[in-house]
Structures are given as structure tokens and as C-alpha cells.
Amino acid sequence: MKEEFYTQKRWLNWMNKVKESQFKFPESEQDAGGAVFVYIMDDVILACLKVLARLEKGMLTQDEALETIRSIRDIVSTEHESLGEDADLMLASLRTSLAAVFESCNSYILGDYDKDRRLDEMINEAVRAEAEGRIEDALAVVGNIGARVIAGEKPPEIPDMDYCVVAELLDGIDAIAAAMVGDTSYKEEDGSPLEEEV
Numbered sequence: 001m002k003e004e005f006y007t008q009k010r011w012l013n014w015m016n017k018v019k020e021s022q023f024k025f026p027e028s029e030q031d032a033g034g035a036v037f038v039y040i041m042d043d044v045i046l047a048c049l050k051v052l053a054r055l056e057k058g059m060l061t062q063d064e065a066l067e068t069i070r071s072i073r074d075i076v077s078t079e080h081e082s083l084g085e086d087a088d089l090m091l092a093s094l095r096t097s098l099a100a101v102f103e104s105c106n107s108y109i110l111g112d113y114d115k116d117r118r119l120d121e122m123i124n125e126a127v128r129a130e131a132e133g134r135i136e137d138a139l140a141v142v143g144n145i146g147a148r149v150i151a152g153e154k155p156p157e158i159p160d161m162d163y164c165v166v167a168e169l170l171d172g173i174d175a176i177a178a179a180m181v182g183d184t185s186y187k188e189e190d191g192s193p194l195e196e197e198v
Contacts, residue, residue: 006047006072014040023087045179073102100172104146113147119156126166142169
């Protein structure tokens with residue numbers, strides 16, 4: 001039986017919690033409504049980090065790790081009925097941030113990321129790419145930054161910037177860094193069954 005690090009059922013449980021929260025702007029992330037999106041982000045990131053921990057222990061091959069990250073991404077990308085206008089906007093923002101998480105994991109797994117350039121230069125490059133309409137290039141650059149954070153590098157100082165896609169992508173990198181120093185149980189991942197309830 002193929003191990004599942006994240007399931008459709010788990011994601012749907014989170015979507016139900018979002019619906020129950022009746023999220024409305026403005027909410028701080030500490031409020032009950034907004035906090036659920038933070039919890040979802042952490043939950044998905046920890047699943048990804050478990051995949052990477054398994055890879056590093058030789059319990060998954062590179063191809064298996066890439067396939068597993070792709071399956072988690074597909075679950076998160078699944079279309080869902082409207083959760084309310086404000087909640088839908090927050091979910092779209094969350095998915096953008098998670099796109100950077102998945103790109104970072106892929107870059108880390110493949111080991112093909114830029115290990116030498118200054119991170120602030122890379123952020124500027126990503127901003128320029130977005131300004132020129134090259135969103136995929138911006139995502140790739142941010143994914144390189146995230147791979148370096150996963151590898152143990154201190155996350156970059158994120159400059160003040162107007163709302164943009166790169167800002168949301170960098171939120172995903174911040175969340176990776178926070179998860180790695182928060183719940184470190186992913187490092188001892190032993191393949192025990194995934195808890196479906198959240």
C-alpha cells in the first residue's frame with residue numbers, strides 16, 4: 001500500500017473548518033476566523049517536510065519524493081465550492097503561498113537551486129520578473145530561495161512591498177522557516193498512519 005502523506009479527506013476537513021469559521025475581512029491572523037488559514041498552511045508544510053525527511057533518510061527515492069509533493073499540490077489545487085467571498089480570497093492567497101512551498105521542495109529535492117547568489121538580489125529578481133509578467137520565472141526564483149531555507153540557510157529579510165504575487169510567494173518561504181523551528185516532529189517521521197481529523 002502506497003503511503004499517503006496528505007489526503008483529499010484531510011484537505012476537505014480543513015475546507016469545512018474554513019466554512020464554519022465564516023471568515024470576513026478584516027480579521028487578524030490571531031482571530032478564530034483568520035487563524036484557520038495559518039493552521040492549514042502549517043499542516044501542508046509539515047506534510048511536505050515529512051516527505052523531505054524521508055528522502056534524506058533514504059526511505060524515498062528522488063522520483064518518489066517529487067511524485068509525493070506533486071500529489072499534495074494536486075490535492076491543495078482541487079477546486080472547491082465557494083466558502084464565501086472573503087474566505088475564497090484568503091484561500092487563493094494561501095494557494096499562492098503554497099505554490100512557493102511546493103516549488104521550494106522540488107528545487108531542494110532536485111538540488112538544482114542557486115546556492116551562491118545573495119538572497120536580497122534574488123528577491124529583487126523575482127519582483128522584476130513579476131513586473132514583466134513572468135510569474136513562472138518569479139516562482140522559480142522564490143523556489144530557489146525556499147530550497148536554501150530548507151537546506152538550513154537563514155530566511156531573507158523581506159522588504160516592505162506593495163501587494164504583489166511575490167509578496168504572497170515569500171509568505172510561503174516565511175512559513176517554511178517557521179515550521180522548521182516549530183513542530184520538528186517531521187524529522188522523526190516513521191511512517192505511522194496519517195491522522196485524518198484536524
